[in-house]
Amino acid sequence: MEHKPLDQLRSVADVQPRPLSREERLQRWIDLLERDPKRRLxxxxxxxxxxxxxxxxxxEDNSPLTVAYDDPVLRADGLASxxxxxxMRYFALSDGQAHYALCSCLSGRTMEAVTCAQRLRNATGNVAWQSAVGAWxxxxxxxxxxxxxYLLS
Structure with a gap:
């Protein structure tokens, strides 16, 4: 098998990377935020x-959204701005999820990147187990x- 750089392959074939899943997009954003956890956003x-x-x-300049948009992988995958x-469209966030993770009323004017990462994880994580625990x-x-x-009466 002959190995060629991606740029050379693009000249002879239409090479399209696989689009990221929603979970992969969110995880990449969270990872980017956690690379500099004390950064004020x-x-x-x-x-x-x-x-x-x-x-x-x-x-906002220097916001969690800026961190995501500055990443060439997320931009290439479709993050428009x-x-x-x-x-919200790209990461498939609801109004409530975006509000919880990004709004100033919950975090103040600025927040640490790690705080935003945790809020994103909490807002978008699998809550099925929480529903099951609540039902039990x-x-x-x-x-x-x-x-x-009976005991208290």
Whole structure:
């Protein structure tokens, strides 16, 4: 098998890298943030009060969105800008997830990169196990409540 650099292959074939999955995109962003955990980043100012069209255009210099957009891999994969709307589309973030991870009302005017990384992880992680635990806790309370009432009366 002959090995050739990617640039040479592109001259003879249409070479397209595999697009990243949502989980891979988010993990890459989190990894980028965690590379410099103490870096102070600007949060986005009270995004929940802005109309949707205006919210989509929100950006801040030196924000977590800037960290993502500065990465050539994420840009090549389709991240269009460091505006909130583009990031929400690319990372498939809901309004609530974006608000929790990026808004100034929860983190103040600035936050450490590691804090944003943890918020992204919490907001976008698999919460199925949390729902299951919650269901078991509610079931345990429902079963034990009559006994507790009997003991306390």
């Amino acid at each position: 600007n949060s986005l100012g009270e995004i929940e009060y802005k109309p949707p069209a205006e919210r989509a255009l929100v950006r 460091d505006r909130l709307g583009d990031a 806790v509610l079931a345990a309370l429902a079963v034990s409540l009559p006994g507790l009432v």
